[in-house]
Amino acid sequence: MLEETAAWRQPVQETLDQYLATVNNPHLEAAMAYSVDAGGKRLRPLLLLAVVTTFSGDGQQALPAAAALELLHTYSLIHDDLPAMDNDDLRRGKKTSHKQFDEATAILAGDALQSAAFDLLAQTSVAPETLVRLVQLFARAVGPNGMVGGQVMDMDAQGHQIDLATLQQLQAEKTGALLAVAADMGAVLAQASADDAAQVHAFASAFGRAFQIQDDINDVTETAAQLGKTPNKDVAEGKATYPSLVGLTGARKALGDEVAKAKHAASQLSVPAPQLLALLDYFETEKQ
Amino acid sequence: MLEETAAWRQPVQETLDQYLATVNNPHLEAAMAYSVDAGGKRLRPLLLLAVVTTFSGDGQQALPAAAALELLHTYSLIHDDLPAMDNDDLRRGKKTSHKQFDEATAILAGDALQSAAFDLLAQTSVAPETLVRLVQLFARAVGPNGMVGGQVMDMDAQGHQIDLATLQQLQAEKTGALLAVAADMGAVLAQASADDAAQVHAFASAFGRAFQIQDDINDVTETAAQLGKTPNKDVAEGKATYPSLVGLTGARKALGDEVAKAKHAASQLSVPAPQLLALLDYFETEKQ
Structure with a gap:
């Protein structure tokens, strides 16, 4: 990843730390x-x-909005891991929230992180018109017709045969919506032209699809240590994935196609976009 | 309750119905x-x-903001009732969400209702400056230093002796924050003066305290049919309540005091407030 892009990790962390330090209840903050x-x-x-x-x-200026995305993402992971949901004990090599604390704490920490995401986003110092647009985009993307809707589709699909189109729609909502809105919000913040905004949306949508395909591939090819969680879990649970529907070779081809689409979208922008192209380093397309 | 105030129930219901009809996933919408x-x-x-x-x-014009409060409140009830939380099978005489559906659905329906509250609020047709203020107030009130923080305090207090001051702080966050912000948002929407805004905040804060005391009293004095849920649950769980800390007579006196404070705040407004006073009919102070 470009140093210029990765260099933002530290300010994002500081923004997250500053927000979390404002939480009064020590149990909840922890x-x-x-x-x-x-x-x-x-x-x-x-x-x-x-x-x-x-x-x-x-x-x-964009840091609160950027960090809000991470708060929201974190809430979704905590709730996904709950016993009633995916029932995962490990996430990124660490105990999941309900294992480290307890189930009630995990539910409430997730709930609080969702509110916190909106709270932090609403603190972004931009023109009110811009902020309203950001809140509208964000709420839409994470809500019943976005991320949560995808999660419900995912839950309903378990134990059922679903086709590739259904898997794609599910992944577009569950994972894609938040990545796409990250790009949309960036375009709003930078006052990009409508054409540029459409291309970064296309970039992020392809990025999101590639991200989920990579995740599906990792589940069958990586060890627990690499994954930081139980491998082959999707297969064990009969969960539809790219490899289960189109095979590992087919999944790698689909990954390459999505990365190519993202590159194409980036090439259509009115300005060079090395920062965006650098994000594609995340994908292991060289394995194809 | 004043007919004029109660008459808003129908437009609120229509606003809720219209929002819910936009949810694409039938399982989630249900x-x-x-x-x-x-x-x-x-x-x-x-x-x-x-x-x-x-x-x-x-x-x-205020209806989306008003209905957003109900969506948020509903999410908090669904999550409160979960097995890992209060583990309630009945709510308002009907099966709780996780009993009617399942636990995963209840978690996700709650999550979706929280996002939906922000989504609907962000659709309020007011000046961007006004909408930004509404979102800021709302996010703050429902988040880690508001409603969710109170819920964590409540959870931590279970099985422990707490004093009246702790119970009051817990109830102020858990129940009071959302009622107070309802009034604050109303004052912002109506562009009330700073003095009037402070008085409606005082009114709603007293209303919120009275509401929680009434709830505590009902838990020990009403039957399951009246409550729509299991009675004496607070006592059975050793949960601190107004009656357990100050006795039933003390609780009824505290209720009367809070209603009097609310009336006093309403009397300090620059305009007559029959609509606000009518809301106090909710409390059974005649039983004292």
Whole structure:
């Protein structure tokens, strides 16, 4: 990853730390911080900031919005891991929230992180019109017709045969919506033109699809140590994935196709976008 | 309750229905609607609308903000009832969400309702400066230093002796924050003066305290049919309540005191406030 892009990790962390330090209840603060600091790659904040800086926007000013994405993402992981959901004991090599604390704490830490995401986003120092647009985009992306809707589709699909189109829709909502809105919010913050905004949306949508395919591939090819969680879990649970529906070779081809689409979208922008292209280093397309 | 105030229930319901009809996933929509339509009194929306109309604001325009309060409140009830939390099978005389559906659905319906609250709030047709202020107030009130923080305090207090001051702080966050912000948002929407805004905040804070004391009293004095849930649950779980800390007579006196404080605050407004005073009919102070 470009040093310029990765360099934003530290300011994002500081923004997260500053927010969490404002939480009065020590038990709640500890549970929120435990999961926020559990080693995430901060891809969503970095994507937002890469878009902002691509269009010469103010990355510093965008930090609360960028960090809000991470708070929201963290809530979704905590709730996904709950016993009633995916029932995972490990996440990124650390105990999941309900294992480290207890189930009630994990539910409430997740709930608090969702509110916190909106709270932090609403503190972004931009024109009110801009902030309203950010809140509208964000709420739409994470809500019933976005991330949560995808999670429900995922739950309903378990134990059922689903086709590739259904898997794609599920993944587009569950994982794609938050990545796409990171780019959309970056475009709003940097006041990108409508054409540029459409291309970064296309970039982020392809990035999101590639991200989920990579995740599906990792589940069958990586060890527990590499994954930081139980491998082959999708297969064991009869969960549809790219490899289960199109095979490992087919999944790697699909991954390559999505990365190519993302590159193409980036090439259509009115400005060079090394920050965005650098994010594609995440994908292991060289394995093909 | 004043007919004028109660008459807002129908437009609030329509706003909720219209929002829920936009949810694409039928399973998620059914779970969200089940709890939203489980017979709530819509006190929070009615409080916001009573404040708006007290200051001759536009109630119709305020409906998305008012309904957002109910979506948020409903999410908090669904999650409170979960097995890992209060483990309630009944709520308002109907099966709780995790009993009617399953635990995963209840978690996700709650999550979706929280996002939905922000989504609907962000659709309020007011000046961007006003909307930003509403989102800021709302996010703060429902987040880690508001409602969720109170819920964590409540959980931590279980099985421990707590004093009245701790119980009051817990209830102020868990129940009071959302009622107080309903009034604050109403004052913002109606562009009330700073003095009037402070008095409606005082009114709603007293209302919130009275509401929680009434709830504690009902738990020990009402039957399951009246409560719509298991009675004496607080006592059985060794949960601190007003009656357990100051006795039933003390609790009824405290209730009367809070209602009197609310009336006093309403009397200090620059305009008559029959809509606000009518909300106090909710409390059974005649039993004292």
